[in-house]
Amino acid sequence: MRICVIGTGYVGLVTGCGLAEFGMKVTCVDKVVEKIDMLQRGELPIYEPGLKDLMEKNVTSGRLKFSTNIPEAIRNNLVLFLAVGTPSDEDGGADLRHLFTAVEEIAENINDYKVIAIKSTVPVGTAKQVIQRISKRAPDATFDVVSNPEFLREGSAVEDFLHPNRVVIGTNSKQATAIMKDIYSPLYLIETPFVITNNETAEMIKYASNTFLAAKISYINEVANICELVGADVHVVARAMGLDGRISRKFLHPGPGFGGSCFPKDTRALYHLAKKKGYDPVMISSVIHVNERQKRRMVEKIKRRVGGDLNGKLIGVLGVSFKPNTDDIRESPAIFVMKKLLEAGASVQAFDPAAMKEARKVFHEAISYVEDAYEAANGADALVLMTEWNQFRGLDLQELKTRMRSPIFVDTRNVYDPQKMEQAGFIYEGVGR
Numbered sequence: 001m002r003i004c005v006i007g008t009g010y011v012g013l014v015t016g017c018g019l020a021e022f023g024m025k026v027t028c029v030d031k032v033v034e035k036i037d038m039l040q041r042g043e044l045p046i047y048e049p050g051l052k053d054l055m056e057k058n059v060t061s062g063r064l065k066f067s068t069n070i071p072e073a074i075r076n077n078l079v080l081f082l083a084v085g086t087p088s089d090e091d092g093g094a095d096l097r098h099l100f101t102a103v104e105e106i107a108e109n110i111n112d113y114k115v116i117a118i119k120s121t122v123p124v125g126t127a128k129q130v131i132q133r134i135s136k137r138a139p140d141a142t143f144d145v146v147s148n149p150e151f152l153r154e155g156s157a158v159e160d161f162l163h164p165n166r167v168v169i170g171t172n173s174k175q176a177t178a179i180m181k182d183i184y185s186p187l188y189l190i191e192t193p194f195v196i197t198n199n200e201t202a203e204m205i206k207y208a209s210n211t212f213l214a215a216k217i218s219y220i221n222e223v224a225n226i227c228e229l230v231g232a233d234v235h236v237v238a239r240a241m242g243l244d245g246r247i248s249r250k251f252l253h254p255g256p257g258f259g260g261s262c263f264p265k266d267t268r269a270l271y272h273l274a275k276k277k278g279y280d281p282v283m284i285s286s287v288i289h290v291n292e293r294q295k296r297r298m299v300e301k302i303k304r305r306v307g308g309d310l311n312g313k314l315i316g317v318l319g320v321s322f323k324p325n326t327d328d329i330r331e332s333p334a335i336f337v338m339k340k341l342l343e344a345g346a347s348v349q350a351f352d353p354a355a356m357k358e359a360r361k362v363f364h365e366a367i368s369y370v371e372d373a374y375e376a377a378n379g380a381d382a383l384v385l386m387t388e389w390n391q392f393r394g395l396d397l398q399e400l401k402t403r404m405r406s407p408i409f410v411d412t413r414n415v416y417d418p419q420k421m422e423q424a425g426f427i428y429e430g431v432g433r
């Protein structure tokens, strides 16, 4: 089966490599020439564990290649996966500009039957719009549009793609369903559940899933904030809650609020979609509101600990990416916190194991970029752990303390034990403990 993946970001690249691994012949295309140049040289434009090996293996086998010739890739392949970005627009809806540009390109170059599989996260009704746009531009074209949302997590994307919890295939076409099932047939062997449904339901599944996970995070953050007021330990609370199979322990980790390229924009998009249809989604609105407040609370914690005024203070920041094992900083709480610290007159020195290049694109010369966690502590009035990279879990506390101006440690991920931190001489603050 010949496949083209349009868009080689976190999802497109993993999809391309993963489908090649399933035995498909895959061409990955992108409009950004530098990205494709890098990929053709065998370099990854993103940090994603395990992806380089998978890419090299499949390029060597001749099943995977990269190109900027999008028209040719559209004409030469049967299945066209759309994996372009769908960021928020200014009022919180999904900005479908990139998707529709790619769709126009398909309409211009469609030569015989195609399956157009939408992997990007798109609002309910988008598949229908894609069908209308192509039919208008190319009235004689034969094609089906499948909604095939992706659930991979950055940081474990390869594993998630090769061993997903489920595959969702949304279309009314028998032919397209058969082709999609064929593509994912290696997953039958490992008994992955398939959900075959219509486009609208498939589109909704993705938003409903992400918003639910975001809701769990906002919920435990709210519980954590109440715990702080009543002297309870949210960790014990969350653990005990998670032992109930109906609740499950996953996504019950209090922290600085959710970030990344999906949860914030997807919750906003579902809220926006509901509003557009005349429904007031009170719960989703609260999920978003609690999250915004949580990020601000982290800044307040730091401010309070350094004596109520951030002006002139030096803050060391550990972790910039929105979670460990990725260089993705889109809507990272760390970025939010650092911006607020700078606005309040503080200086920031930050370290992240993978996201320093991305951080520079945001802050340029406004912060200092240091080489490791210990350097981030040098002369600092407070050290703030923003991302729970493994290498921040076992830091030499005495070494940190001797380097700092004052031993204030704000642990927004609750990585460290409050008692041990206090025994080590730190003024420690976590979340909900």
Ligand SMILES: NC(=O)c1ccc[n+]([C@@H]2O[C@H](COP(=O)([O-])OP(=O)(O)OC[C@H]3O[C@@H](n4cnc5c(N)ncnc54)[C@H](O)[C@@H]3O)[C@@H](O)[C@H]2O)c1
Pocket: 006, 007, 008, 009, 010, 011, 012, 029, 030, 031, 032, 035, 070, 083, 084, 085, 086, 098, 099, 101, 102, 119, 120, 121, 122, 150, 151, 152, 153, 154, 261, 262
């Ligand atoms: N990142 C995730 O963890 C994740 C997980 C599941 C779903 N998704 C969804 O998948 C989609 C892609 O997300 P991402 O994080 O990979 O985005 P990304 O920004 O990393 O990648 C998008 C790529 O598409 C390219 N592109 C944009 N317009 C194009 C066009 N017209 N033709 C060719 N290439 C084009 C861009 O240059 C970029 O390389 C989004 O809808 C997102 O919500 C993301």
